[in-house]
Amino acid sequence: MSVEKQLRKPILIYLDSSDYSVLSKPNLVESELQQLTALRALKRSGDAIFVFSAAHISEMSPLDKKYAMAAVERTNLLVELCDRNALISFDRIMKAELTCLVTQSQELVDVHDSNGGWFPEMGSLISPLEEIDFAGALKSEMDMHTMNRNMRRVLKAGMTNKRGLFRSDLEKRYGPADYSELNRKIPMRSQDFTVIKNYILGRASRTQADRAFLESLRDPHYMAQWFIQYHEQLGAIGEWVRRPARNLLESCEITLTNLRAYLSDLSGEEHSEARSVLSGARWSELKSQGVIDIVNRLLSLTLPEAPPCNNVAVIEKYCPGIYVCINAFYDSLQNSFTERPRKVKSSDFVDIIHALYIPYVSYFRADKYMCSVLQPLAQPFGTQVVASPAQLISVMGVKGEIQGKQV
Template structure:
């Protein structure tokens, strides 16, 4: 999840819930003032009658919270208690944050509140656009370099060997580069002695290898490279699951890229949806 302030996930406070209730009643000015005096003291605090009214609004508050945020049952309880004036704002916000880490809750939130969720995940699309532009620029640079070498009489085999060397170096250094960048983002210093291996860091190694092979297919094959897409970054992120599942479903390009990487894993990668049932059957029989 990207960093964001609590204003984005601010649960409805008791005072706001009551004022929304008054708005829905379409009262004239005199009646509105009477009800406000009934619920709020001179400093804007809640009177005892307000808590009684809030309890009667419990179902409305529950529906409002469930529609507004991704919610586990525990988080929903915390938010409702806050909305009813008997819980804390900090506990409610923590519950929402924890729910955002629940993949099922977050996916349901996308389905119900797309316009509200989109700003939260905007950073992923922005990074995807940036990666696409970088790969496009690299592809153009590599094509221009190869064309220049060919015009200078450089043998095609030598050019191909040079590109393979670039890729091999990238493949060797990318895992450590990712570790250092992730550590730096968290304010952690990483020395040279850390062990970045398939045994100790299968997820990191998977992402690094797939990233390199995607880059190769998108930029380091001058005559037959595949045009990069903004969605490539999301596909790379999804590969964090590859070492931890029996079967991984991807589109055709990503499935071929993963297969080309020859990952030392037992995961079955399926590139066509129609092939998924037979892959499941084979795993069950095996």
């Protein structure tokens, strides 16, 4: 990525999910209140754009009904700061970067969607329309009433049209249908669900119905309300959001697991010898080969017709997000075998997934440990990795007023 391209991009700020949780809780202490005031002042100034991602939507969802109101409050803060400014999902950015790699395109991937397009590609979700089993519903009704063949033919003719969809006047004939089960599985605002219903009844097209469904997803406020009502079953949405991240994790894990297992089983003396492998030219070679193996695995999954790439410099140029992400995995693993080792945590892998966005934002929030891993990787892109909202406010020189005090 050229310096010129980096300078042209707007100032994008990517906060951590925990920031929205901490700063939306009741009874903030003074330092937290000052941070919140400064972030709001930054938003109002228009000097920067706060952005969220599918990871925020997934991580901020309540796991239990008793946490539902807290989920609403943190979502409200997310919407207040970000509006609908989202970063495209993991699967879309990976596919875009891999496409650039294959085509050698110099175009910078546009990851910013100002209309809330945080969600994965539609093809990776079971559309709510696929959840509507017209034939099954009709068969169940006929089985319930033990109808003979002639009665079934009459009922089917009266309920469905030539395309196999329900007739547009179905509800006039038989009364309103119960759609509650569908709405429990897939979140939709009432006005958008009306379009889905019209599609079922033959009064709207499939394109209109899919567009209405996506409009509901663009509204984080509605998503939070849906999580409260149906917190116990995230259904297809939770799986849809998490699947792209899991695909990347699994691709990395296949390459890293054997190396990690080998190093973990070493004796004390062997452990010392291993540390020499985990530095210098040998480690660089291992890491470069790991990047190549993982990217080629992703290519085979995403663009199966594409030829493999065996040049790590080319991967770094055309797949900067994937490159940063994979290197962060390796560097974190390396830190677990230093003289003062830090044990690799399962949460590290989740945090590292967010690093896919580092080349595309100006400020990236990570915890203190991950800052030490990610900042060297972020530096070539001009991205500043910060360990807290307070540090973000400090490095940006943001001023805010609260009860006569400056922050």
